[in-house]
Amino acid sequence: MPRPGKDSYGNEKPPYSYISLTAMAIQSSGEKMLPLSDIYKFIMDRFPFYRQNTQRWQNSLRHNLSFNDCFIKIPRRPDQPGKGSFWALHPMCGDMFENGSFLRRRKRFKSMLRQQKSHAVAADGIQVKPMSHMDAPPSALLHEQANMRLSQMAPGTHAQLPPPHCGLLGVPAQPVTTKHPFNIENIIAPECKPASILPHPGLAPTLPGHCGYTVCVTSTGACTWPVHGLCSTDSITGLPSMVLGPVAHVSRDFISQGVPLKTSGNAPAIPMPIKPSPLALPPPAVSQASGPVVPVAVSLAPGSLTPPSGSSSPAVPTTVAPPLAIATR
DNA sequence: CGGTGTTTACCTTCAC
DNA sequence: GTGAAGGTAAACACCG
Numbered sequence A: 001m002p003r004p005g006k007d008s009y010g011n012e013k014p015p016y017s018y019i020s021l022t023a024m025a026i027q028s029s030g031e032k033m034l035p036l037s038d039i040y041k042f043i044m045d046r047f048p049f050y051r052q053n054t055q056r057w058q059n060s061l062r063h064n065l066s067f068n069d070c071f072i073k074i075p076r077r078p079d080q081p082g083k084g085s086f087w088a089l090h091p092m093c094g095d096m097f098e099n100g101s102f103l104r105r106r107k108r109f110k111s112m113l114r115q116q117k118s119h120a121v122a123a124d125g126i127q128v129k130p131m132s133h134m135d136a137p138p139s140a141l142l143h144e145q146a147n148m149r150l151s152q153m154a155p156g157t158h159a160q161l162p163p164p165h166c167g168l169l170g171v172p173a174q175p176v177t178t179k180h181p182f183n184i185e186n187i188i189a190p191e192c193k194p195a196s197i198l199p200h201p202g203l204a205p206t207l208p209g210h211c212g213y214t215v216c217v218t219s220t221g222a223c224t225w226p227v228h229g230l231c232s233t234d235s236i237t238g239l240p241s242m243v244l245g246p247v248a249h250v251s252r253d254f255i256s257q258g259v260p261l262k263t264s265g266n267a268p269a270i271p272m273p274i275k276p277s278p279l280a281l282p283p284p285a286v287s288q289a290s291g292p293v294v295p296v297a298v299s300l301a302p303g304s305l306t307p308p309s310g311s312s313s314p315a316v317p318t319t320v321a322p323p324l325a326i327a328t329r
Numbered sequence B: 001c002g003g004t005g006t007t008t009a010c011c012t013t014c015a016c
Numbered sequence C: 001g002t003g004a005a006g007g008t009a010a011a012c013a014c015c016g
Helices: A018-028 A036-046 A054-067 A112-118 A138-153 A248-253
Strands: A033-035 A071-074 A086-089 A231-233 A240-242
Touching: A018 A033, A018 A036, A018 A054, A018 A086, A033 A036, A036 A054, A054 A071
Parallel strands: none
Antiparallel strands: A033 A086, A071 A086, A231 A240
């Protein structure tokens, strides 16, 4: 099975799809995200074939980035001016390739939003879709990642975030474990990766003292991170809103306004909204009309990561964070 | 103005 | 045969 990253194709076209090539490029970066120009560069560096007809394949690649939900767009940090956004892999796309191979995906990755849209909900109710790994709610996966981060930060402890109490259409969130080289753990776990959600309209901004800032993946895929964890029902669509759990390592480094408390050499770009969105911004007050909300967000004060050992209780205090709603395209 | 991002359309290949 | 996945072209909008 050919492995990615081997420059062994000379001028022949490598057997990888643009999605695979892009995923390789993103995966190869320390921050697990790259601007478009760097993705181009990576591909041209590794595969001489792509040093020609650049306009053709770059157009295709851009098409793939926009078209495929497995890629998410992350706005540049204010202090990183430049053209275009960063591109990262969607948290749920880790199990996308058969046996970890980049050659062909097992199936096209679709965000749950798009799935919800495409699987039009019948007038009389809810379509219950069997959930595979790829279908598992992002909250479950991010919860898993958050716990991984917690255990990395507090080795030897049993740091655990409270489980996300939400799942798609009432299906409980379940932990996801994948072993493929190109899986979510390998690719994204060290970082916080958001999913497609939008701030819920009409809700309060991040609570004072809350650990993170809010992930906001717009309808075009732009996002901020890290995430808060909530689950509610979208007041407009009536669909379940997936809101994600925070990732601990970021929460220690950033304050609620999304400003880094400290920076390290490999700190990820801080995603900020490309432009203020009426949805993204602080809003009047917490709405009670948006359905049940199950808070799984975590407030992490620096140094507060010492969980009671052997306890199943949350390692960190939970707070109610503003509910967010999944964006639909 | 050029790079980036989105969308649509059409085609081919492949798996079921 | 059918549908999904992937590739290509093209038009258009946005933005630095």
